[in-house]
Amino acid sequence: MIPLIQKEIEVNNWLTAQQFIDIIAVAETTPGPIAVNSATFVGFKVAGFYGSLVSTIGVVFPTFIIVLLLSKAVNKFNSHPVMRGLLYGIRPVVVSLILLAAIFVGKTVLISATGFMGLDWISILIAGAAFIGVYKFKLHPILLIVLAAISGVILY
């Protein structure tokens, strides 16, 4: 979505290039999707609070409608054998997709150019501890995220 946002900003002259880079960096560190965060910020820069409100609603609205329509359609066919057949095949694919997401984030986090043997051992330690925490002790993810932030500050 970022190229689309960039294009629109260019066309309308809402932000300078530097401001755009800044906001992308901010949008990546704040929680939530980059798309929504960028929209909120651009809106704010252009037209204050109401601008941010309007652009956030704007970026969320089409998806919202599409999802509603799709949900209604899907619900109607939920127990239909065609649906069950499709879901039977889709579920394993989604598992693979999520696994890939874990591997992808893992690659960026756990590998380090400067680390011993090319690995970031502190990250591995934190990740390992977190895994035990969530899998064995069933700790809440939010708790682990907070602990992770603290560990990050202490260990690095």
Next chain:
Amino acid sequence: MRILWELFITFFKIGAFTFGGGYAMIPLIQTEVCYNKNWVKEEDIVDLLALAQTVPGAIAVNASTFIGYRIFGFRGALAATLGVVLPSFLIILSLAGLLIKYGDNQLLEKMFTGIRAVVVSLIMAAVIKLYRPCIIDHWTLIIAVAALFALIIFNIHPIIAIIGGGAAGYVIYMKYIVNYECGGKG
């Protein structure tokens, strides 16, 4: 409307702690929506996630809308979507100026490095928990491995993988599983 409020608060929590992309939301959804509140079963979350991938837009928002709708119809979708979007909205409004000036500092960097490490584990744990409900026989295992292969080696788009898996699943289901359940020609 107690449940609408709970939906809103739950997704507010989820939205406030989803760092590192839409997939990071999955463990949070699992914990809150499946285990804590028991609103939706794990397998059904997976179905909704698949749908969320096929719709344009941020997967975090899509998934929330789908799940909200599943739990409580239109108003549920509204509550969940509002909930998940609001934390970012508030944070950006209040902190964006500060973050731009002081965001590039060591403290935040370290915090986020730690968070990203944990996100990896959380997503891995989510995968493991989803294994049993989703990969139930050798066919589904084959589909999962084939999808993995196609995604990594051939770099296909997730939507293609989902459509392919759905089509394969449909064929296999109709041919082998429905017949078995009906005890003969389905």
